[in-house]
Every structure is written in structure tokens, then in C-alpha cells.
Amino acid sequence: MTATRWTWLVLVTIWFAFFGWYTSFDGPLRDDEIEAYLRAAEKLEPPDPVLVETMRRFMEEDTGDDFIMLNIGKAYDEPLLVEDVEPGQSTEEVLAHYLDYVAPALISRASHPVQFGLAAGGTMDLLNAGDLREWGDTVSIRYRSRRDFMDFATNPRMSQVHVFKVAAIERAIAFPADPWFHFGDLRIILGLVLGLLGCAVSWRISSRRVRRAE
Numbered sequence: 014m015t016a017t018r019w020t021w022l023v024l025v026t027i028w029f030a031f032f033g034w035y036t037s038f039d040g041p042l043r044d045d046e047i048e049a050y051l052r053a054a055e056k057l058e059p060p061d062p063v064l065v066e067t068m069r070r071f072m073e074e075d076t077g078d079d080f081i082m083l084n085i086g087k088a089y090d091e092p093l094l095v096e097d098v099e100p101g102q103s104t105e106e107v108l109a110h111y112l113d114y115v116a117p118a119l120i121s122r123a124s125h126p127v128q129f130g131l132a133a134g135g136t137m138d139l140l141n142a143g144d145l146r147e148w149g150d151t152v153s154i155r156y157r158s159r160r161d162f163m164d165f166a167t168n169p170r171m172s173q174v175h176v177f178k179v180a181a182i183e184r185a186i187a188f189p190a191d192p193w194f195h196f197g198d199l200r201i202i203l204g205l206v207l208g209l210l211g212c213a214v215s216w217r218i219s220s221r222r223v224r225r226a227e
Contacts, residue, residue: 024211027207028200028204028207031200034123035123036123036200039077041077042159051068051072054167057167071159071189078158078191078192079158079191080190080193081155081156081190081193082154082187082189083151083153083186083190084154084186085187086150086183086184087148087149087150088149088150088183089182090104091103091104092104095176104181108178111177111181113174114170114171114174122157122161122165124156125154126152126154128152129150130151132149132150135147136148
């Protein structure tokens with residue numbers, strides 16, 4: 014096999030390996046999985062019957078595809094002095110304790126932020142939503158599947174670190190969107206990057222052969 018073919022074989026293998034990890038092939042949640050996740054959700058502290066019912070509908074309507082969770086929030090200027098929060102800690106430091114679990118847990122499930130933003134002003138259109146006029150930031154997180162989200166959300170560790178989010182965030186809204194699409198899909202980006210790399214390596218190999226032939 015020529016060097017060019019080896020190059021393309023390696024690059025294509027890398028892309029398929031990433032595609033297989035990044036994409037969910039397990040289909041929609043099964044009834045037994047839904048009941049298991051609901052039992053786990055009911056054990057969270059503090060239990061929230063409304064949230065549990067919302068999770069049930071969310072799982073029962075599973076498409077089997079990835080989805081995005083839209084988050085809008087506003088942090089406290091100073092964190093609440095709740096359990097495990099020490100006097101003098103900044104909001105950023107408290108929130109970092111929460112992210113110490115969240116970030117690795119998301120990445121291990123092929124889930125990650127796809128958009129960050131800081132509020133550039135107050136709410137400009139508010140319809141039947143109370144007096145929610147001031148926000149701080151927004152982040153949209155892509156989850157590989159609803160199964161991955163429920164694994165993440167019902168993990169006992171999540172219940173332990175949630176106190177840091179409560180201490181740091183004054184108010185927040187989060188809701189899922191599915192179906193969704195964006196041109197920054199990592200499968201597309203990686204395919205383009207590997208394709209460009211393959212073309213560059215192939216061109217270099219061909220150029221060397223031409224020079225040797227001369």
C-alpha cells in the first residue's frame with residue numbers, strides 16, 4: 014500500500030472512530046430505562062415532583078438524537094454562604110467547584126458547550142414572563158442523547174455539587190431544544206480538517222515523487 018493510501022486510511026479511521034463516539038446509536042429510551050431514571054431522580058436532594066414529571070415527558074418523547082440545552086442565568090455578585098461555601102470566596106470560585114464535576118462529566122459523554130455569551134443589555138422583549146429583565150450570560154450545551162443527559166443529571170455526585178450552583182447563581186432558565194442543527198458540528202469540522210490534512214500530505218508525497226523522477 015502506498016504512503017498516500019496509508020495516510021487516507023489513518024485519517025478516515027480517526028474520523029469514523031470519532032463519529033462512533035460522538036454519535037448516539039442506542040435509539041430512544043426504553044420504558045425500563047425511563048423508570049430507572051425516574052427512581053434515581055426521586056432520590057435527588059431536594060426532591061422536586063414537578064421536575065420529575067417534566068423529566069418523564071422529556072424521556073418519553075425521546076427522538077434518540079442529540080439535543081441542545083439552552084441556559085440563561087445571572088450570577089450573584091457575592092455567593093450565598095451555604096454549606097461548603099467559605100466566607101470570602103468569590104462567585105467564580107464557588108462556581109468553579111460545580112464545574113469541577115460538570116466539565117469532565119459532560120466531555121466523557123461527548124457533550125459540550127456550543128455557544129457562550131455575556132449579556133449585552135437587559136431583556137428587550139418580555140411577554141408574560143414576570144420581571145425577568147436582567148441576565149448575565151448564556152450557554153448552550155450539546156448532549157449526545159437524552160440518555161447521556163439523564164446519566165449526568167441523576168448521578169449522585171450531581172446532587173452533591175448542586176449546592177455550589179445554588180450559591181453562585183441568582184436565577185436561571187434551562188430548557189432543551191430538539192431537533193436542532195448548527196454548522197459548527199464537530200463531526201463536520203473534524204471531517205473538513207482531516208480532509209484538508211489528507212490533501213496536504215498527498216500533495217507533499219506527490220511532489221517528492223515528481224522531484225525524484227526528475
